Amino acid sequence: MLGNFTYCNPTKLYFGEQALDRLSGELENYGPQVLLVYGGGSIKRNGLYVEITAILKQSGKKITELPGVMPNPTVDKLYEGMELARKKKIDFILAVGGGSVIDYAKALSVSVHCESDPWERYYLKMRRINNPVIPVGVVLTMVGTGSEMNGGAVITNTQTKLKIGRVFGESVFPKFAIMNPKMTYTLPQYQMVAGFYDIMSHILEQYFSGTDDNTSDYVMEGLLKSLIHSSLAAIEKPQDYEARSNIMWIATWALNTFVAKGKSTDWMVHMLGQAVGAYTDATHGMTLAAVSMPYYRCIMKDGLPKFKRYAVQVWNVDTQGKSDEQIAAEGLTAMEAYMKKLGLVLHLGELGVTEAMLSGIVKGTFILNGGYRKLTPEEVENILRESM
Incomplete structure (x- = not known):
């Protein structure tokens, strides 16, 4: 801590x-x-x-x-x-x-x-x-x-x-x-799954930061596994009370300041997503989903031990015969497959982002330094372009 x-x-x-x-x-x-x-x-x-x-x-x-x-x-x-x-x-x-x-x-x-x-x-x-x-x-x-x-x-x-x-x-x-x-039962599915990813992103913004053996990271791994299980149950049966109640409770504990204590936090996915939202008025959770994979692949090598841990502890990636980088990359691939199964938006173009907006979105992105690497404006633009 x-x-x-x-x-x-x-x-x-x-x-x-x-x-x-x-x-x-x-x-x-x-x-x-x-x-x-x-x-x-x-x-x-x-x-x-x-x-x-x-x-x-x-x-x-x-x-x-x-x-x-x-x-x-x-x-x-x-x-x-x-x-x-x-x-x-x-x-x-x-x-x-x-x-x-x-x-x-x-x-x-x-x-x-x-x-x-x-x-x-x-x-x-x-x-x-x-x-x-x-x-x-x-x-x-x-x-x-x-x-x-x-x-x-x-x-x-x-x-x-x-x-x-x-x-x-x-x-x-x-x-x-x-x-x-x-x-929450009457919420349209698009809004429901956007909320699911907002929860996941809140947890990951706090998980993918810091290198010490932090109690919060163990808590967040449990929250993530519960969220993955319950969200998949909820898209199959939206009125599954157990699934929806678990998700409601996870969402609260993901961002009530508890798991952030005693560690650094990132929040660059949110900075990118909010800048996109300012130009498109798109659903918040979907803007986060669209920029997450390019961002995490951009910083993966800088936080390789944690990305490897994420792959193993959350996505049950088999480590045998693989390098740390291969394990970490396989974890992100598993995450992307889950996002597709939920029906999340993975490309900014689907949210109305155009080439003409990119320079303004880059300028509107607040660059923070709590994560594994502080991005340059050029890297911000590259991430956005990869998400198009």
Whole structure:
């Protein structure tokens, strides 16, 4: 384990088929003015909206609705929410949806009382929070991001073509998350499998980094094996409760800061995927899938011992008579075959990326140094071209 660290996660989780029954008890802790944030209206079609609004009313809450949060929430939508929340003097934000809705709610929570432009202060300049934060609660309807138990909030500026993730501290973590796996059953398969890969990518961003014998790496290998097994079961039978419940739990633990402790982390796949998303508005998990294989093949030799370990421990690659490089490469081939079986997008062209966009995507890619090698802009361009 590397360095010194502090671990604290203030989010309370309610998990299972009766999880929503716990919402009314949590609402007692917050003021009367509630902002109900949700996306495109699926919660109205599946009946969840009626259940939640009934609970809010029975709890004596005054409901202000903010629908229409898009899959890649924009800074313009953030400004809209700020104006509404200020006007209604909102005490509490209830986010009902997946990662985009939850990310948006957290970004809004720190922005409402910000006296300057929150995009500039919190995203471009990455300044500390210097204003009150509105508490957020979550009812989770889509898994993948882990946003229900962390301080991350990704926002897109469509004018400047920048998609930036900000990881805020404990004050921005949701106060609670309601997690009923059955609420994810109605999700279209494309979105479901994109979420599966988002989970895998979160784990790999933290796994493919560092060289010490870290406890977290053993935990992540277990999470990966469970995810692979459960995701394959879920695409065969989407309403397999055991599979969907395991996936929901894995997603939360993949990105609630636990497995990152005591080690370096990479996050270049996310930087590449977010830059693509800023230009295409493509589904986040699919942008990650499209750039992952070229990126990992680019850095494999730099992190060869870990890539070999990944091949053996996660994909059960037979090592006999093979070099370390052959073993590692075979592990990535097994991973690619799994991705194809899920139906993931493996080429950027399928997401609408064109040759004319590449230079802008390269410029919009934040290059980090937590992985096995810090990329050059030329390498970023090569990875993108290999993914086309």
